[in-house]
Amino acid sequence: MSSRPVPTYLVLNRFDDEFGEYHRFVDPDSCRLVYLTRDYGLTVLDTEHALETVVVPDLELETVLPLAKELSERHGGFDGIVGISEWDLLTVAQLREELGVPGWRPEFVNRFRDKPRMKELVSGAGLRAPRFLELHAASTAEEVLGQVGLPIIVKPRSGAASQGVLRVDDRERLAAVLGEIDPAGYQCEEFIEGDVLHVDGVRRDSRFHFVSASAYVNNCLEFADGTPLGSVLLDEGAERDEVVAFAGACLDALGLADGPFHLELFRSAAGELVFLEVGLRPGGAEVGFIHRDLFGVDLFAESFRAALGLPPFHSPGEFVSAPGGGWVSIPEPRPLPSRIVSRTSLVDVIDEVYDEVLPEVGSVLDGSGGYEHIGGRFRLRGEGHDAVRRAALEVMDRYRLVAEPAERPGAPS
Template sequence: MTLNPSSERNRIVVLNRWSDDFAAYHRYIDHTAHDVAYVCTPNGAAALAAPHIAHVEHVPDFVDERALHEAVLACSAALGGIDRLIALSEFDLMAAARLRNAFGIFGDRPFTVVRFRDKAVMKRAVAAADLRVPRFVAMKDVVFRDPKLIGAMRFPLILKPRSGAASAGVRRVDTRAQLDALWPTLPLADYECEEYIEGTIYHVDGFVAGGAFAIARASRYVNTCLDFAQGKPLGSVMLDPGPLNDALLTFARACLHALALSDGAFHIEIIDGVDGLYFLEVGARVGGGEIPFLFRDLYGVDLFHLWVAQQSGDKAHFDARLAATRAVSASPRRGGFLMLPEPIGSRFVDAELPEGIAALYHAILPKRDHVFEGKGGYDTILARFRYRGTSEDEIAAAIDATLREFRFTLTDVVTSMNRGGPLDDLRDCTPRPT
């Protein structure tokens, strides 16, 4: 979000919790041109592959910010100071901002990051720019200021953790009786409440530089992130060029301007309601799930690489990546993804991938005998599929065909084996009409 590139050698600290391909910092940062230290969880440390690491600190997790502070202090001592602090996980952005404050490191501070982590704060900023948002209220305002605020809102309501992600902890409430029953169970100071807006949900992903899109793609969700959290498939289809695509990009750009995000990665979600587009939420980070892989596979754009180049302050490296991104931004290629959630309590035996679906180019399945415990997130789930083609309709048809034809074998952890497909084993998985 803050851009101040430099051509000098920088002392860089990276906060890394990831153990997969997202932790490819050896590809993103020239460790011979900069002095790079890492603060890692145990899994994150195992993923480091750079040959010239100046220092590594280990912490059990990133929840204890006092321990995190001590680890960064040790890195500072080893490097002789810190010029840049990089964090890529959405869950670490605020901790990184507080660390920059504490150590006087250039970059985003808490007052900036809060606009992209607190759902009530981001909606206020967007609404102040005369852009549509669902009617909402921070629950602490109901508790401590005005109990009548909820009464002025229309059911259904959506209750969300203000700083949550991936629909974790999100609840739909259809009646006052349901709300009254749920109320005592919620940490109200950490929640917001908003009116449910009927309509198709879209997401816009990409990278903005100097207030302009370096690359951006608008996509339509097949089902929703909340559906996925409740056991249904989640898909996405990139839109063809046209009036709807243009309207979504224009609206997304206006929202980012209202939020003062002029440089960095972004993922923004938008509802197409009966009376127009509504801002839902935004992240100042690379979109999750298969989104970064689609940008890489379709356009050769590694959004994480671009984002790290921006955060590291390496001007020459960032300028080169940015120019390459802009050069492919008008590509006509379109893509999409499908993710099948964990069948919790089951063991994976095998699967038969569908044949004859031309747009389906990549599938990821669990290892044999993997037990689904509900901890897979968007990663270790029943199946992940990626698609590429020349049109929105081609991708949508391929997703529908995959849902019909994919077959897998599971065994219950405590009972006998069952064979089936998404429509048999994942409850009601039928996607929204395309």
């Protein structure tokens, strides 16, 4: 804990956009901020008014722990440590534990990082989750098939954005996959046929401070394989109410009283809601932007304050309602790496497209862009779910992106 009358917070930063403007999330002079940041994140930080800013080559625990200890000693301790990114949640929890700072501990954070653990907790509360099997060195295709069946999803125990996730449809492929991966870091789960939805928001006192529900157009696994991905807000009504209530029950099972969440679920072909996974963070892609634009809620500010035990950034009465909205993400063009030759703007072409982020002509995309540095990003608003969904499909159909193969750095010419 800090020995100073004004609280001091350590912030781990890997953002380079407005969601890394942490100084906006607190009242001026109410606290002091110390940053450990990647170099590309410097432009969004208020370094002039920061207590100290340290640029780091990475945000791995072995890099930041000794620095955090030095900073803690130099500044009289920390009252809180925060990192909003999925990739920093566990590191931040470990720093809190090492430095004796209040906040979420690794055990709690792992409920939202470790896929088997989250499904255990959800299914243990009587809610439907996919059948799954934790893998080990001796796992065989026969064992997996006997307990889970086909088709099957093989995915890392922890991770995001469908990285490393595979769908397997036959025994031979399953046996090959099991031979290629480190089983200790993977699990297998039942493939659920149906639509994928997501619920986003922030909880306070075990209730929704803000919540929205959306349905994907295509899915994240397909996006990782090169298919455009979209999302459209659900209209107010019985379907949305059912989805939100199911998400709330899942979050109760996980013990989330205060904090952000991005929860994904299926609606099976039979109409059953099935838990997929959850993150202790705001949703990625355009989720933060459309929530800011359509509802007036800053999910990153709310997440930052909840993680530090501070009151909400806004009261529910300050949020506005949105008749309809969504987004579309265009994947990086294949083959990778690729250089952008041309792309078409859809603002003023499709009525529902109110903003877009397009790759610069001449820029090179190498497959590491996640949901940010990709083939195109579009934000939509319109009169209800059906209209916005039609517009999202129109974006996918009408957007033209031309790219050419580019050599990887260091490749022989």
